[in-house]
Amino acid sequence: MPTNQSDFFLIGDSNASVIARAANAQGYTFKGRAIGPGRIFDTDFFTVKGDRFVMTLPEKTNNVAPDSFFDLLEWKGPILSTVGFNSQLIGQTVARDMRIHGLDARNLSQAVLEALVGNWKAPALRFYSLLVERGCDIWFTHSPQRFPDLYFDVAIRLENILRQRLIDLGVSPVDVRAATTDSEGKLLEQLHSDLPRDQTHGNIEWGGLVFGDFARQAGLSA
Amino acid sequence: MDFGNPYRDMPANRFWRSAIADRDFLGVDKMWTPAFDIRPEDTVITAGSCFAQHIGRALAKNGYGWTDFEPAPPMLPDEAAKAFNFGIFSFRTGNIYTTPQLAQWVNWALKRADPPKEVWEEDGRFFDPFRPQIEPNGFGSADEMFAARNNTLAALKRAIHTSDIFVFTLGLTEMWENTETGLAYAMCPGTAAGVFDPEIHKFKNLTYPEIYSGMRDVINLVKRVNPKIKFLLTVSPVPLTATASPDHVLVANTYSKSVLRSVAGDLANAYDFVDYFPSFEIISSVPNRAMFYEPNMRSVRREGVDFVMSHFFKGLGVEQKEAARPTGLTREILAAERNEDDIVCEEEILEANNAN
Numbered sequence: 001m002p003t004n005q006s007d008f009f010l011i012g013d014s015n016a017s018v019i020a021r022a023a024n025a026q027g028y029t030f031k032g033r034a035i036g037p038g039r040i041f042d043t044d045f046f047t048v049k050g051d052r053f054v055m056t057l058p059e060k061t062n063n064v065a066p067d068s069f070f071d072l073l074e075w076k077g078p079i080l081s082t083v084g085f086n087s088q089l090i091g092q093t094v095a096r097d098m099r100i101h102g103l104d105a106r107n108l109s110q111a112v113l114e115a116l117v118g119n120w121k122a123p124a125l126r127f128y129s130l131l132v133e134r135g136c137d138i139w140f141t142h143s144p145q146r147f148p149d150l151y152f153d154v155a156i157r158l159e160n161i162l163r164q165r166l167i168d169l170g171v172s173p174v175d176v177r178a179a180t181t182d183s184e185g186k187l188l189e190q191l192h193s194d195l196p197r198d199q200t201h202g203n204i205e206w207g208g209l210v211f212g213d214f215a216r217q218a219g220l221s222a
Numbered sequence: 223m224d225f226g227n228p229y230r231d232m233p234a235n236r237f238w239r240s241a242i243a244d245r246d247f248l249g250v251d252k253m254w255t256p257a258f259d260i261r262p263e264d265t266v267i268t269a270g271s272c273f274a275q276h277i278g279r280a281l282a283k284n285g286y287g288w289t290d291f292e293p294a295p296p297m298l299p300d301e302a303a304k305a306f307n308f309g310i311f312s313f314r315t316g317n318i319y320t321t322p323q324l325a326q327w328v329n330w331a332l333k334r335a336d337p338p339k340e341v342w343e344e345d346g347r348f349f350d351p352f353r354p355q356i357e358p359n360g361f362g363s364a365d366e367m368f369a370a371r372n373n374t375l376a377a378l379k380r381a382i383h384t385s386d387i388f389v390f391t392l393g394l395t396e397m398w399e400n401t402e403t404g405l406a407y408a409m410c411p412g413t414a415a416g417v418f419d420p421e422i423h424k425f426k427n428l429t430y431p432e433i434y435s436g437m438r439d440v441i442n443l444v445k446r447v448n449p450k451i452k453f454l455l456t457v458s459p460v461p462l463t464a465t466a467s468p469d470h471v472l473v474a475n476t477y478s479k480s481v482l483r484s485v486a487g488d489l490a491n492a493y494d495f496v497d498y499f500p501s502f503e504i505i506s507s508v509p510n511r512a513m514f515y516e517p518n519m520r521s522v523r524r525e526g527v528d529f530v531m532s533h534f535f536k537g538l539g540v541e542q543k544e545a546a547r548p549t550g551l552t553r554e555i556l557a558a559e560r561n562e563d564d565i566v567c568e569e570e571i572l573e574a575n576n577a578n
Contacts, residue, residue, distance in 0.1 A: 094295045098373075101293060102380045107369040108295060110362045115302035116295055 006031045007220050009075045012082030013038030015143055015201060018193075019080065019214075022207030028220065031075065033068055038086025041124050048073070048130065073130075078137045078218035080174065080211075084124030084162055087143045088200050090116075091155025105154040110161075113154070117161040125165060132170045139218065140166050141174040141210050144202035146187040156185060174214045180206060247510045248529070254537040257490065257497035258452050264386035265289050267312035271319050271393025271458040272567035273501065273522070275310055278389070280531040284542055288312070289385070292377035307356045310566050312385075313377040314370075316353035317568045319393035320428060321436035322406035326352065328440055331378035332447060338405055341367060342416035349415035351400075352408055355568050360415065382444050382451075391456045391501075392437075392482040394569070395428045396466055396474070410466070414571050425466045427477075434485045441489065441496060452495045455486040459505035461520050464572040479506075499537075501530045 007028045010020055016034035023030060040057050046069075047054050053072040072079070094116070095105040108116075118125075131138040142163065147155045167173060180191055180202070191209075193201040202210075214220075234240035235252045242250065260266065266288045268278035281288040294308035307314050318324050329335040342349040347360030348367045353374075354360075361367035382388075398410040401424050410425075412418030428436075441453055457479060465474035483502060490498035505514045505526050512519060514526025535542040 090297075093297075097296045101291065102376055103292060103373045104369075104376070105295065107373040109306075109357055109366050109370050111357055111359065112295065112298065112302075112306055115306070116298050119299045119302070120297040 008077055009072060009079040013086050016082045018202055018204060018207035019211050022204050022211045039089055041083045042120060044123050073134045078139060080139050080214050082141055083127055084121050085143045087155040087159040088147055090120055090158050091147055091151035095151035095154050113157055114161050117158055121162055128166055128169055128171050139172045139174050139214055142177060144187045144206055145177060145181050145185060146200055174210060176209045176213050180209055242509050253500055253533055256537050260387055260538055262286050265384060266387040267381045267385045268389045269311050269318050270391030271317055273458040273460055274391035276527045291381040292374055305358050312381055314356055314374045316356050316408055320397045320406055321433050323408060325436055325440050326405060327378060328443060331375045338403060344415055351416060354409055354415040383448055385451055387452050387454060389454045391458050392486055393458045395478040395481050397426050398423055399426055409568060427467050430481045430484060433481060437485055437489060454497050454499055456499045457482045457486055457502040459502045460522060463569050504530050504533055
């Protein structure tokens, strides 16, 4: 039986690892973990066996222990997820593919992008749907909004489409973008990852802002 | 004295009896001798009326370089890609039924004319008057519509500059134009989208001289930009869905096909880099007793398309493949696996107006 000794459940990509570190730094504990590369959530990445949530791609998940998420569906506390918000990958893939053909991804219509998200993010959407159906207290949060100019626009649009799909499903947003981005919507420089050559992630301060908003909305107390 | 005459040494395919009357039509051959070779490594583009889609697909399926210059973005599912008119032709122009339409697209792409700013708005959605069905529910804004068109123009420009073979299927003589701008619409306003205004929107049934000169000008313009390109013209064997002329639709259809066929033939005779492929004759001529049409005597049966393409590949002297994968920049799944009977024919929406 699951216990609520931890404060929340965490599942997500590499962005979740920054949030995890920030949560730990603030004295919170959590179950689950950040898995690593977000692309695994773009394929069928889970199955349900009884009440167990089983990751089906352990070999691609930084050696995630098979039982890391077994009791996700029975977890009674809040769940924070970054699943599906590997927007740098989808934005980059679309923009680069189109540029190869001399085309500008920014010219794609909203309807095309919505169809694209519906297909590309189908595994992620199934994940959130499952948790909503099971009555889980599930929250999602955005990527740090840190993309090169080549695909900034399309990545943001794609991410906002996914955001709306999740809100429509009944998933609650943790959205700190107003406090963490500049007038163009780009992650503030002081919140960039400290790691050399990291062009994508936020730093622990960003993670702290995300987690702080989540904790406040979810009513967590350290 | 016997001076002979030119008919004496002619081959069997020049005489009706030996070419047609004494043969099963399915065994008729040598209907097309290509004016130039089309090689698998050639970049081939297709545009025109709906029948051009068959040629593009057959080329891709048989390992020829049919090229989609405006492919769907990655991960867009096939069904959605088709709904948004990706992969139908070599660029998202939609059906180009008339030569003025073709001329407009080419001139816009080559920046010889500014793309028009006309927009059709309906219930908060925005439609491109020059390809009103390109997105199933129109665009979210006029700016979005123009931006999407920019990609199409970029794709068309690149296609014109780099292709080896331009396959164009002439579809209609009848068109609707805006008398204020002089531009040709893809569809009559008020049918697929837009509002019909009898003061502005005028019907025009193009004549032979207009179509010939229009097509010739397009060919010469494209040829100036890309001297290596060659043109393969076909005429759609699909009869008119409806006519806006005062004639019976059968009479109007005969006018349309006759003129288009004549233009295509004359252009092929005039230029060694222009050829005519007789898909029209193969499908619609009397000897086949309409066996390639569906019961509505309009839609072309899959067997008819296959028969046309078998002549096409025989003409090229190649063994037709059944399930070869496409090459080049094609979106292979789309081209090879899509239901081949399922083509996009915007003109068919006119039947929805038939109250009889």
